Amino acid sequence: xxxxxxxxxxxxxxxxxxxxxxxxxxxxxxxxxxxxxxxxxxxxxxxxxxxxxxxxxxxxxxxxxxxxxxxxxxxxxxxxxxxxxxxxxxxxxxxxxxxxxxxxxxxxxxxxxxxxxxxxxxxxxxxxxxxxxxxxxxxxxxxxxxxxxxxxxxxxxxxxxxxxxxxxxxxxxxxxxxxxxxxxxxxxxxxxxxxxxxxxxxxxxxxxxxxxxxxxxxxxxxxxxxxxxxxxxxxxxxxxxxxxxxxxxxxxxxxxxxxxxxxxxxxxxxxxxxxxxxxxxxxxxxxxxxxxxxxxxxxxxxxxxxx
Amino acid sequence: xxxxxxxxxxxxxxxxxxxxxxxxxxxxxxxxxxxxxxxxxxxxxxxxxxxxxxxxxxxxxxxxxxxxxxxxxxxxxxxxxxxxxxxxxxxxxxxxxxxxxxxxxxxxxxxxxxxxxxxxxxxxxxxxxxxxxxxxxxxxxxxxxxxxxxxxxxxxx
Numbered sequence: 031x032x033x034x035x036x037x038x039x040x041x042x043x044x045x046x047x048x049x050x051x052x053x054x055x056x057x058x059x060x061x062x063x064x065x066x067x068x069x070x071x072x073x074x075x076x077x078x079x080x081x082x083x084x085x086x087x088x089x090x091x092x093x094x095x096x097x098x099x100x101x102x103x104x105x106x107x108x109x110x111x112x113x114x115x116x117x118x119x120x121x122x123x124x125x126x127x128x129x130x131x132x133x134x135x136x137x138x139x140x141x142x143x144x145x146x147x148x149x150x151x152x153x154x155x156x157x158x159x160x161x162x163x164x165x166x167x168x169x170x171x172x173x174x175x176x177x178x179x180x181x182x183x184x185x186x187x188x189x190x191x192x193x194x195x196x197x198x199x200x201x202x203x204x205x206x207x208x209x210x211x212x213x214x215x216x217x218x219x220x221x222x223x224x225x226x227x228x229x230x231x232x233x234x235x236x237x238x239x240x241x242x243x244x245x246x247x248x249x250x251x252x253x254x255x256x257x258x259x260x261x262x263x264x265x266x267x268x269x270x271x272x273x274x275x276x277x278x279x280x281x282x283x284x285x286x287x288x289x290x291x292x293x294x295x296x297x298x299x300x301x302x303x304x305x306x307x308x309x310x311x312x313x314x315x316x317x318x319x320x321x322x323x324x325x326x327x328x329x330x331x332x333x334x335x336x337x
Numbered sequence: 338x339x340x341x342x343x344x345x346x347x348x349x350x351x352x353x354x355x356x357x358x359x360x361x362x363x364x365x366x367x368x369x370x371x372x373x374x375x376x377x378x379x380x381x382x383x384x385x386x387x388x389x390x391x392x393x394x395x396x397x398x399x400x401x402x403x404x405x406x407x408x409x410x411x412x413x414x415x416x417x418x419x420x421x422x423x424x425x426x427x428x429x430x431x432x433x434x435x436x437x438x439x440x441x442x443x444x445x446x447x448x449x450x451x452x453x454x455x456x457x458x459x460x461x462x463x464x465x466x467x468x469x470x471x472x473x474x475x476x477x478x479x480x481x482x483x484x485x486x487x488x489x490x491x492x493x494x
Contacts, residue, residue: 191420213423233427233454238420238461250464257460261453264446 035166039106040068043116050275052319056304094123099149112159114274169224179226186267225310255284372435
């Protein structure tokens, strides 16, 4: 089933080399276990994140376009970006280059100055890690590879706000059977259910975590995260599964801060969905980087027989 | 304009906290009224946003709910406001769930989850209002500072 996603260009982005390293490690480990090849984009640069975009969105478009240009030069038709911010920005660049002449002009001018080929929209498809596994292996393929079922583990799947927004930059979503939904995303739910997890009905799966204000207005972020955590617990979740390093780090750090500053202790654990899938396929917690998480999930992992 | 619609965001947060802490029996007994109250609190939060921006809040409805129309109005020209689109829809959904079957066995749990969703909306919009002028709240948003910039980097490069 792997088809066109068997071998894709990999764009880890800055976060996966730093605070989100466990996501990088577990994504690569899961890919290897599934027989999927990831080839990192050579000399990739920052996607422009929110910092560059807030100053000049056209510069952000160029930065993302450069990465797409390199992937194209390497011979790839698909780039996989596990980080929601990178994924969003690559998609947005694709959209802006297709629709906005000003963006095309800036991209062309800066590409020429930098001495590389100008990226033209439509040459490279950007996908998320969820698309990658869902469309290359699928639930059935995944279930066949599960040796250590997540049975008994109650999971709240948290997608964050950038995976599906704004809708117009994700034309493949809301596109009939088999496509992802922007209002009720379900790819992570589908994959974890295939690995045996019991997904809880989590009403805040796309709600904001306040990630953009993690540094500038910590209190707002802490309150938003605390509400995400307490709601997950009210839903009966043992774990919040994440697919974005910014959300993941925010949940972990503000879980600690909520206890210190607001006196509110929560016990729900936070794990990347790739960590959960990896352990379900028999990879050790260390191989998927559980020791790199801030949230200590080892007691739960041992209790559930996952490591 | 009813009482709930003029509620400050801090009062909405206090009310959601009270609902979450209330005993099951109280929630079960007052389920229908609480369902309407959740919706009214959601509208109050969105009205606070419109009032702060000197917008004339719409009286129209989307899919039968003014709350969804108020959200759509707020998001027009402010894409980052869409980060609470599904939260608004979840408030409406929980209102409907409670209203549909006020005697459901798990009604107290549904009410508490609805209150948590309403609390998230209040925290999001409240935080956004607090931070107005300081920068973008959301990565997807239109750059606030862009309009203030005398020139942009791409023009000078």
